[in-house]
Amino acid sequence: MMPVCKPGAPCACFKYMRTEQKQRLLIIGGGFGGLSVARYVDKSKWEVVLVDRNNYHSFPPLFYQVASSGLEPSTISFPLRREIRGRHYRGVSFHFGDVRTIDVAAKKVVTDYETLHYDTLVLAAGSTNNFFGIPDLEKYVFTLKSTTEAIRCRNEVLACLERAALCRDDALRRRLLTFVVVGGGPTGVEIAGALGELKRYVLKREYPSIDPGEMRVVLVEGSSRLLGNMSAKSGEDAFKALGSLLVEVQLGKVMKGYADKVLSFADGSTIAADSVIWTAGITGVAIPLEGTDVRPARGGRWAVDASNAVEGVPDVYAIGDISLQTADGYPSGLPQVAPVAMQQARCLARNLSRYADEPMEPFRYCDKGSMATIGRNRAVVDMRGFHLSGRIAWFAWMFVHLMSLLGMRNRTVVFINWIWGYFTFSSGLRLLMRSDRYPLRSYWK
Amino acid sequence: MMPVCKPGAPCACFKYMRTEQKQRLLIIGGGFGGLSVARYVDKSKWEVVLVDRNNYHSFPPLFYQVASSGLEPSTISFPLRREIRGRHYRGVSFHFGDVRTIDVAAKKVVTDYETLHYDTLVLAAGSTNNFFGIPDLEKYVFTLKSTTEAIRCRNEVLACLERAALCRDDALRRRLLTFVVVGGGPTGVEIAGALGELKRYVLKREYPSIDPGEMRVVLVEGSSRLLGNMSAKSGEDAFKALGSLLVEVQLGKVMKGYADKVLSFADGSTIAADSVIWTAGITGVAIPLEGTDVRPARGGRWAVDASNAVEGVPDVYAIGDISLQTADGYPSGLPQVAPVAMQQARCLARNLSRYADEPMEPFRYCDKGSMATIGRNRAVVDMRGFHLSGRIAWFAWMFVHLMSLLGMRNRTVVFINWIWGYFTFSSGLRLLMRSDRYPLRSYWK
Numbered sequence: 100m101m102p103v104c105k106p107g108a109p110c111a112c113f114k115y116m117r118t119e120q121k122q123r124l125l126i127i128g129g130g131f132g133g134l135s136v137a138r139y140v141d142k143s144k145w146e147v148v149l150v151d152r153n154n155y156h157s158f159p160p161l162f163y164q165v166a167s168s169g170l171e172p173s174t175i176s177f178p179l180r181r182e183i184r185g186r187h188y189r190g191v192s193f194h195f196g197d198v199r200t201i202d203v204a205a206k207k208v209v210t211d212y213e214t215l216h217y218d219t220l221v222l223a224a225g226s227t228n229n230f231f232g233i234p235d236l237e238k239y240v241f242t243l244k245s246t247t248e249a250i251r252c253r254n255e256v257l258a259c260l261e262r263a264a265l266c267r268d269d270a271l272r273r274r275l276l277t278f279v280v281v282g283g284g285p286t287g288v289e290i291a292g293a294l295g296e297l298k299r300y301v302l303k304r305e306y307p308s309i310d311p312g313e314m315r316v317v318l319v320e321g322s323s324r325l326l327g328n329m330s331a332k333s334g335e336d337a338f339k340a341l342g343s344l345l346v347e348v349q350l351g352k353v354m355k356g357y358a359d360k361v362l363s364f365a366d367g368s369t370i371a372a373d374s375v376i377w378t379a380g381i382t383g384v385a386i387p388l389e390g391t392d393v394r395p396a397r398g399g400r401w402a403v404d405a406s407n408a409v410e411g412v413p414d415v416y417a418i419g420d421i422s423l424q425t426a427d428g429y430p431s432g433l434p435q436v437a438p439v440a441m442q443q444a445r446c447l448a449r450n451l452s453r454y455a456d457e458p459m460e461p462f463r464y465c466d467k468g469s470m471a472t473i474g475r476n477r478a479v480v481d482m483r484g485f486h487l488s489g490r491i492a493w494f495a496w497m498f499v500h501l502m503s504l505l506g507m508r509n510r511t512v513v514f515i516n517w518i519w520g521y522f523t524f525s526s527g528l529r530l531l532m533r534s535d536r537y538p539l540r541s542y543w544k
Numbered sequence: 545m546m547p548v549c550k551p552g553a554p555c556a557c558f559k560y561m562r563t564e565q566k567q568r569l570l571i572i573g574g575g576f577g578g579l580s581v582a583r584y585v586d587k588s589k590w591e592v593v594l595v596d597r598n599n600y601h602s603f604p605p606l607f608y609q610v611a612s613s614g615l616e617p618s619t620i621s622f623p624l625r626r627e628i629r630g631r632h633y634r635g636v637s638f639h640f641g642d643v644r645t646i647d648v649a650a651k652k653v654v655t656d657y658e659t660l661h662y663d664t665l666v667l668a669a670g671s672t673n674n675f676f677g678i679p680d681l682e683k684y685v686f687t688l689k690s691t692t693e694a695i696r697c698r699n700e701v702l703a704c705l706e707r708a709a710l711c712r713d714d715a716l717r718r719r720l721l722t723f724v725v726v727g728g729g730p731t732g733v734e735i736a737g738a739l740g741e742l743k744r745y746v747l748k749r750e751y752p753s754i755d756p757g758e759m760r761v762v763l764v765e766g767s768s769r770l771l772g773n774m775s776a777k778s779g780e781d782a783f784k785a786l787g788s789l790l791v792e793v794q795l796g797k798v799m800k801g802y803a804d805k806v807l808s809f810a811d812g813s814t815i816a817a818d819s820v821i822w823t824a825g826i827t828g829v830a831i832p833l834e835g836t837d838v839r840p841a842r843g844g845r846w847a848v849d850a851s852n853a854v855e856g857v858p859d860v861y862a863i864g865d866i867s868l869q870t871a872d873g874y875p876s877g878l879p880q881v882a883p884v885a886m887q888q889a890r891c892l893a894r895n896l897s898r899y900a901d902e903p904m905e906p907f908r909y910c911d912k913g914s915m916a917t918i919g920r921n922r923a924v925v926d927m928r929g930f931h932l933s934g935r936i937a938w939f940a941w942m943f944v945h946l947m948s949l950l951g952m953r954n955r956t957v958v959f960i961n962w963i964w965g966y967f968t969f970s971s972g973l974r975l976l977m978r979s980d981r982y983p984l985r986s987y988w989k
Contacts, residue, residue, distance in 0.1 A: 154706060154976045173616040178974045180750040192753070195706035195976075212710050247977060261599060261640035265657050305625040308637070508964050508972045512957055519953050527953045529623045531599045531640075532692060 121146040124451065125208060125217035127198055127386075129156050129179045131437045132419035133223035135444030137183070141452035142190035148217075150210060152197040154179055156505055157246050160437065161513075163286055165249035166256070166376075167293030168529045169520060172246045174512045177505035198224070203412050204390025219414045219451065222386075222401060223444070226420035226435055229380030229398070239357055240377040243286055250532070252376060256294070257531040259373055264308045270371075276314040277372035279362055281354055282379030283320030284327065285471040288337050290376055291318040292473035295344025300524045316346045317370060319362075321353040321379070326479070328434060329469050333479035336488040340473040354379070381435060383421040388412055396423045400432070405461035407447050418443040426464055433464055437503075472496045475521060566591040569896065570653060570662035572643055572831075574601050574624045576882045577864035578668035580889030582628070586897035587635035593662075595655060597642040599624055601950055602691050605882065606958075608731055610694035611701070611821075612738030613974040614965060617691045619957045622950035643669070648857050649835025664859045664896065667831075667846060668889070671865035671880055674825030674843070684802055685822040688731055695977070697821060701739075702976040704818055709753045715816075721759040722817035724807055726799055727824030728765030729772065730916040733782050735821055736763040737918035740789025745969045761791045762815060764807075766798040766824070771924070773879060774914055778924035781933040785918040799824070826880060828866040833857060841868045845877070850906035852892050863888040871909055878909055882948075917941045920966060 122145055126133045129151035137147050158175040165172050183191045196210025201220070208215045228244050230236040241252040256278065263275040280291040294316040302311040318325075318341060324334040325341075325348065341348050353365040362370045383399035393411045396402040400423035401409045407422060409415045419440030423432045433439045446462045453459070468482030470492065478492040487495065497517065504510050520526050567590055571578045574596035582592050603620040610617050628636045641655025646665070653660045673689050675681040686697040701723065708720040725736040739761040747756040763770075763786060769779040770786075770793065786793050798810040807815045828844035838856045841847040845868035846854045852867060854860045864885030868877045878884045891907045898904070913927030915937065923937035932940065942962065949955050965971050 154702060154974065171616050171618040172977065173618075173973050173975055176975050176977075177972060178750075181970065181972060181974065184749055194710060196710070212707065250977070257599060262657065265639060265641070304629055305623075506972050508960065511960060515953065515956060515960075525626065527622060527626060527951050528618050529599065529626065530618055530621050532617065532621075532695070 122218040123148060123216065124219050124221065125150065125215060126221045126223060127151075127208070128223035128225055128419075128421075129153075129193075130159075130223060130225050130419065130440065132225075132440035132444045133221065134179075134182065135441050136221050136223065136418065136448050136451075137191045138187045139445050139448035139452075141448075142188075144452060145219075147191040148194055148215060149179065149183065149191055150194045150196050150198060150208070150215065151179060152195075153246075154193075154195055156182060158504060159244070160500060160503075162243045162246065162249040163290040163293060165246065166241075166243055166252035166290060167297065168253055168257070168526050169293065170513060170516055171528055172250055174509045174516070175504065176246055177509060182505060198386055200389055201386055202389045203415060206414070217414075220416070221447065222409070222415065222417040222421055223419050223440070224384040224386070224421055226381040226383050226399070228377060229382035230377070231380055233354075233356055236357055236377065239360075240281075240375040242377050243290065244381070254531050256374060257529055260302075260306055260309070261531065263313075264306050273313060273315075274360060274371045275373050276309070277317070277370065278315070278374045278376065279317045279319060279370055279372045280376045280378060281319050282377065283318060283322070283325040283348075283350070284378060285329075285469070287318060287320070287376075287378040288325055288341065288471050288473055290378065291316055291341060291346045291348075292344055292477070295341060295346040296474045299344055301526075304525070305529070316344075317372075318346055318348045319352045319354060319364070320348070320350050323351050325350070326471060329471070329479065330481045330486055332486045333471070333481055333488070336479045337471065337473055340477040340479075344474050381420070383423075385421060388415070397432075398423070406450055406459040407443055407462060416447055418447055424462065426462075429464070436469070438467060439464060470496050470499065567663035568593060568661065569664050569666065570595065570660060571666045571668060572596075572653070573668035573670055573864075573866075574598075574638075575604075575668060575670050575864065575885065577670075577885035577889045578666065579624075579627065580886050581666050581668065581863070581893050581896075582636045583632045584890050584893035584897075586893075587633075589897060590664075592636040593639055593660060594624065594628065594636055595639045595641055595643060595653070595660070596624060597640075598691075599638075599640055600691075601627060603949055604689070605945060605948075607688045607691065607694040608735040608738060610691065611686075611688055611697035611735060612742065613698055613702070613971050614738065615958060615961055616973055617695055619954045619961070620949065621691055622954060627950060643831055645834055646831055647834045648860060651859070662859075665861070666892065667854070667860065667862040667866055668864050668885070669829040669831070669866050671826040671828050671844070673822060674827035675822070676825055678799070678801055681802055681822065684805075685726075685820040687822050688735065689826065699976050701819060702974055705747075705751055705754070706976065708758075709751050718758060718760075719805060719816045720818050721754070722762070722815065723760065723819045723821065724762045724764060724815055724817045725821045725823060726764050726807075727822065728763060728767070728770040728793075728795070729823060730774075730914070732763060732765070732821075732823040733770055733786065733916050733918055735823065736761055736786055736791045736793075737789055737922075740786060740791040741919045743790055746971075746974075749970070750974070761789075762817075763791055763793045764797045764799060764809070765793070765795050768796050770795070771916060774916070774924065775926045775931055777931045778916070778926055778933070781924045782916065782918055785922040785924075789919050826865070828868075830866060833860070842877075843868065851895055851904040852888055852907060861892055863892055869907065871907075874909070881914070883912060884909060915941050915944065 124145040124147045126149045137149050155176040155178050161175045164170040179193050196212045198210050200209045228242045242248045259275045263272050266272040278294050280287050298314045325337045326334045355363045385395035385399040391412050401417040403417050403422045403424050407416045407418050409417050420435040450459050470480040472478040476490045476493050478496040480487040480492040569590040569592050571594045582594050600621040600623050606620045609615040624638050641657045643655050645654045673687045687693045704720045708717050711717040723739050725732050743759045770782045771779045800808045800810050830840035830844040836857050846862040848862050848867045848869050852861045852863050854862050865880040895904050915925040917923040921935045921938050923941040925932040925937040
């Protein structure tokens, strides 16, 4: 009779030699990548410790819906402690903390609360905004790379509308009602579409003192097309869909700076806007590795080999947005998207769980396609060479995103919100949750 | 044939003489009181302007559930602009703004964004925390009088748990795990019960490195019983229910101060606690009335006559928590609860809509009872002399609160959250939504 591994019980299948003390696998980041490694790695071999600066897993593809008041932040966030209670994570422990230094010589990670030893380290901290060194940009633009950034964007957009509703100065009102989205990738297209819907469907009903014609939503993209990572057909469909939502799309326009609430472009043109939403660049959150000469490669990412080991550093792996892995067809590295992180995580988990004498399995990316949505009933999907758009693509987009959310409660509530929004053309979530302690932008008085 | 008043069309029923220009009724505060006045007042007679510092109506009875991660803030908040789109509010306009000064001589209200003229003014700004002049209390305790305060309380409680989970210093860990609730009224009892449930049901499963026995929830009340405004039986039932949730209830204990994370009491005893939740006092948000000698009465409330007119100030009314109205059986004023505000609002709306020669109708308070809940399956209800407790009272509590929420979407989502929480003994909402811009308490490092 075959011995059976029971969760929580000592491993009886002799897949590998048990040591008295399990080795510690430290995972930095509880996103798509980090959580998948924790889930699929063999917990009878590893003592798994997951470190994250937030106590929740979040869902970046829907941050734009938080920013546009379509979803509440809590429905696209899931407490990590709750998740690791599940049977797939038995033996994983969660440590709250923001990693400050990583010492690969001493095999130690220092967070703001403690020092953790590791035997093997997985870097899965993801990416953040890249402002390409444009001065002061970080201070004045709104971004969508975390839940709190999305909430801030929501509050500031609502504050502009409220202020415009009271404003009798024409120039100021126009500036308050000009929303510029920089970057024509999926996030840029999606948030511009959501703002377009606000202009087309909501403004007249909820802000009767604002003339919807005065609100401008401008999407600026440096290259000659939208959705550069998707098919040309998708870019064209997105362009048309945004046009129907009254979004002005300006292609081939390279942003130079943003000062005194005026955006300037390389071609000499300018746009006066109180709100600029920056989706044009990301960079890996590369914490320096002390005790080695290895430095992050291009885009704040760690160059990794085919098995996701950071090149030149023993026992350190990197997956997801923070890793830079080249592959056939991807000479400049795999894209920084969730499916790559999840697939790398599963491959790495298998490699970390293998017999000691088995060779490492090289990672192979399986591109299942990509999608973006532009308002109600409109989306574009590219899948293995074939292209979908319109309502079918929109349903596909909704289904995929709903299924990718963690937690049944979240799925239910997101589904209700979407159905509600679909039939009422409205949202009960336009809440400007300002507080005395946490004021809006200082100049918003 | 009787002429019929159509909403939005000029009034045809000649209930009063139409003037060319409608008089402006300015309502400060979109809570239970202010919103009810806007709803029930005759909009063909009045141009109604509603001013609020938030763009949403909120539901104070459930703030404690936000603080204890039971509900998301958005489900107990409802955008005012969305609400006044409804047919009952046709003709009401919303102005976002925090009122700075009220000049009753010039009949002007100045907000942080504009100056508004009024013909008749309704003060319905509600109440805030009263710290009774205890030094620095405001800085260090957590409060539950607004959505943002509740979110802050949630974040700080979760931060204490996360930090305790990593802490190896016994004294510090005990201090981090001591939660003191000051005030044995409904809010105090409810938040203490929710923290007791956290200790009893959640800690062991989600924070395996914390010994639940180390967590202390203490409810301190200065008088000799809980729920002073309810029946003695309710106070006793609440006391027992809290005991079963492992909450230490200390009666007759008057707080003197809170410094260096140590609470001191009049009897000389002390409790070291990182988290103190203050529910022991409220005061009206009385903005001074310029151009008159009238000053707020006791508790920051405006003394009003039987028709809710502020005594000594023409054309100014006050309702709800901010008003001080004595009545038979209430020599020190009506209680500061939602039913009083709503009943006063309806009476005032009728008085403002009356024929010019009709007399003002005096307000009569109809006490429909009061209720409080203490964790799952337990509540106390006092209703016209009879008392309910246990599961039936709990269902009654849930039904009344669900029905009082604004918006069907909110009701649905709250209902789902409650059902989910009931069967899973857990919550998907333990989210510490910290942001770099908005740090936790400075000493929390």
